[in-house]
Amino acid sequence: MLLVNQENVWYRRPVIARVHSALLQGIDAIGCEIEVDHDTRALTDKPLIVGLPDASVRESLERVRAAILNSGYPWPEGRVLINLAPADIRKEGPVYDLPIALALLMAQGVIPPKAGELGLGLDPRRLIVAGELALDGRVRPVRGAIAMASLALEKGFHGLVCPAQNAAEAAVVEGVDVYPAATLSEIVAVIAGQLDASPIPTPDVDAMLRGIEPAVDFGDVRGQEAVKRAATIAAAGGHNLLMLGPAGSGKTMMAKALPGVLPPLTRDEALEITRIYSAAGALPRGQSLVTQRPVRTPHHTASAPAIVGGGAIPRAGEISLAHRGILFLDELPEFNRGVLETLRQPLEDRIVTIARSHGSVTFPASFMLIAAMNPTPKGDVGAGEAGQREMDRYLARLSGPLLDRIDLHVEAPAVPFEELSGKPKGTNTETMRSAAYAARERAAERQGVGLENARLTGRQLDELAPLDEHCRALVGSAMSSLGLSARAYDKVRRVARTIADLASSTDIRTDHVAEAVSYRLLDRQRV
Secondary structure, rough: EEEEEOOOEEEEEEOOOOOEEEEOOEEEEEEEEEEEEEEEEOOOOEEEOOEEEOOHHHHHHHHHHHHHHHHHOOOOOOOOEEEEEEEOEEEEEOOOOOHHHHHHHHHHHOOOOOOOOOOOOOOOHHEEEEEEEEEOOOEEEOOOHHHHHHHHHOOOOOOEEEEHHHHHHHOOOOOOOOEEEEEEEHHHHHOOOOOOOOOOOOOOOOHHHHOOOOOOOOHOOOOHHHHHHHHHHHHOOOOEEEEEEOOOOOOHHHHHHHHHOOOOOOHHHHHHHHHHHHHOOOOOOOOOOOOOOOEOOOOOOOOOHHEEEEEOOOOOOOHHHHHOOOOOOEEEHHOOOHHOOOOOOOHHHHHHEEEOOOEEEEOOOEEEEEEOOOOOOOOOOOOOOHHHHHHHHHHHHOOOHHOOOOOOOEEEEOHHHHHHHHOOOOOOOOHHHHHHHHHHHHHHHHHOOOOOHHHOOOOHHHHHHOOHHHHHHHHEEEEHHHHOOHHHEEEEHHHHHHHHHHHHOOOOOOOHHHHHHHHHHHHHHHO
């Protein structure tokens, strides 16, 4: 503190300390500067926090006070004003506890503001700091550590100080020094140069992604060869799939086995998924990276915000947590119709945008929709005219526009006793995966890596999936007899392109189109 003379009155000039932190917007982190103004002249000792803090941030002052005092450090006397900049964005959560505590200690001189320049330890002005404080000074984990590490790399900071339980997660971002903080006193000693500052090593992400085996094998599914064929097509082209069949026919088991047919995650995909899970607070404790394609199975009572995301400060929903993986909706007609209709835009655009009065947040939502339904609410196949009417009423719960967005409709019949009681046989995951991989390689050679057949536009289909005269006649007949929409027409062409790839065929033949049309099962039932 500096002594200043003004009109022959000596007083201590207020001291301002600054520590950098971060706040989450969707799955991304943006910078947040913690400023502490400490004025010993003021008579009040009640701290004030400004900068659009929510209730959890305002409560942090009492946690920070207890953590500082219980760690053996002084609490500043006089007026303390804490500003969270930028002031026009609402701040939430306990992530600011640790940076506020460090800024308060810097304002009192407990931590030298220029420790890095003095060669004592880390430079607190060149770090991003985040962490929740316990009353005894322990540092608890927070959401979004991997996004904060990416921000530190992007903005050229020297490193990230985060809770020890988040350190392995943040360290997967190459090029950023991550310093784990177990307690407030420990990180103060590290910054002040009293303890050695050693960032944790960056893990080998590629090694973590190798050798991941599927939890369920299609070879364990008795019968259902037609469904396995449809699942292979879905995996080869990234298509959405609906399975229709009675209870106990293996629909849920096959949905859980499908990720094993999909390609393994790339490094970028794994980091992207981990970033989403970290921001949502859904990353399992102690896990630093999501290494398998996610399979999300929300209950049919889930609300629209739970499925697509929402909240006063928007957070990711199930469709974003299923990014690069599978969203499995079991008993599809039991979901609220309004909830199902919210899926229509994300299925087309592969993103979901949540608008609020203070702005909008966009979440990635590139997922495969795998749905299952029974023929009737009872789970069985209705008999006679009464049974058919019951099946029609149950199917009517699903809107035509939603069914149009599902590429493959396939029937999963009840499995005969002879197949259930015998040894497992039939197509297994390895066979399906080999076929799907080969088809994806052919598609990548034709249209580039990352563009699945299911995402081809109408213009791209005209170029990459042209139909000859016989194929066009067959599709035209199907559209007339089944009442297919223009969207369903494009779905048929996309599926036919994938079937041709599975058959190692450059051109789409009539048998490919005929099989693609056969997967419009529910269109036939609506006619």
